Amino acid sequence: MTGEEPRPSDCSEVLDHLYEYLDHEMPDGDSDKMREHIDECSPCLEKYGLEQAVKQLVKRCCGHDDVPSDLRAKVLERIDAIREDESRAAGPAGEPDCREAQSRQEAQDRQEA
Numbered sequence: 041m042t043g044e045e046p047r048p049s050d051c052s053e054v055l056d057h058l059y060e061y062l063d064h065e066m067p068d069g070d071s072d073k074m075r076e077h078i079d080e081c082s083p084c085l086e087k088y089g090l091e092q093a094v095k096q097l098v099k100r101c102c103g104h105d106d107v108p109s110d111l112r113a114k115v116l117e118r119i120d121a122i123r124e125d126e127s128r129a130a131g132p133a134g135e136p137d138c139r140e141a142q143s144r145q146e147a148q149d150r151q152e153a
């Protein structure tokens with residue numbers, strides 16, 4: 041085998057179906073193709089890792105599987121910010137934490153009162 045086979049699916053297709061893949065809602069053949077692509081394609085792997093992190097985070101913080109799209113966007117923003125901080129400071133970075141955000145909000149409310 042010498043010829044390079046084309047990737048089983050292209051990046052936009054993989055990213056379009058990332059949530060189905062994460063939720064195991066894909067037919068076996070399709071999810072195999074997804075995994076092959078993600079294994080070989082670092083941009084998709086990175087995106088996949090982020091989405092997985094978001095799902096786990098939401099599950100841990102809020103105790104359910106559904107990721108409201110606005111929350112997902114916020115968490116992804118937060119993760120991006122953390123990753124920027126990490127690359128700048130190369131130090132330990134905090135995880136986005138629901139309680140932390142809440143207590144910060146409470147402190148703000150108290151100041152305003």
Ligand SMILES: [Zn+2]
Binds near residue numbers: 051
């Ligand atoms: Zn890709």
